[in-house]
Amino acid sequence: MRILLHTCCGPCSIYPLEQLRQDYEISAFFFNPNIHPFLEFKRRQETLLAFCKSENIPVVDEGVYGLEEYLRKVTFNEDKRCQICYQWRMEETARRAAEDGFDGFSTTLLYSRYQDHEELKKCGFDLAEKYGITYVYQDLRVGWQYGIDKSREYGMYRQSYCGCIYSEQDRYDPAKRKPKSKKI
Numbered sequence: 001m002r003i004l005l006h007t008c009c010g011p012c013s014i015y016p017l018e019q020l021r022q023d024y025e026i027s028a029f030f031f032n033p034n035i036h037p038f039l040e041f042k043r044r045q046e047t048l049l050a051f052c053k054s055e056n057i058p059v060v061d062e063g064v065y066g067l068e069e070y071l072r073k074v075t076f077n078e079d080k081r082c083q084i085c086y087q088w089r090m091e092e093t094a095r096r097a098a099e100d101g102f103d104g105f106s107t108t109l110l111y112s113r114y115q116d117h118e119e120l121k122k123c124g125f126d127l128a129e130k131y132g133i134t135y136v137y138q139d140l141r142v143g144w145q146y147g148i149d150k151s152r153e154y155g156m157y158r159q160s161y162c163g164c165i166y167s168e169q170d171r172y173d174p175a176k177r178k179p180k181s182k183k184i
């Protein structure tokens, strides 16, 4: 069974590829207009492409930088930005998989402990129905530490925030951090 795997970055692809390759023929799809700014996007893209090359995984699309389109989609809906972001990236994957004759699709986002796993699960099954294609769902979070250890061993670039400029501010701006509860 041939599946198109949406890949968000190199480190998050290690465990999903290792697992899914046992049962499926995988091609990678790098569609991440949510990664900003440009040099960060290039760094994650290059890391992923180098990893796929070393693993002999074909990449059907290397993606382009999508700041403007991303901002148009989430402006005035910032509180729902992750849902919009998942839906967009997964729908492109499902649509492309159906167009290119793959049997199914999946995403490395299912590996992350930081993403809304239930939302990703639901989104994938809804898209499977819409495009008449199989959603290969597995809870890949079980390999979280394994993927981290391997990415360090490989000397891979490891990003410190999710991707969008909002998540970068959440990560580094002290004003965005949740206040600690006061001691009574």
Ligand code: SF4
Binding pocket: 034, 035, 081, 082, 083, 085, 086, 162, 163, 164, 166, 167
């Ligand atoms: S925080 Fe992450 S998942 Fe949410 S919108 Fe930003 S890049 Fe997308």
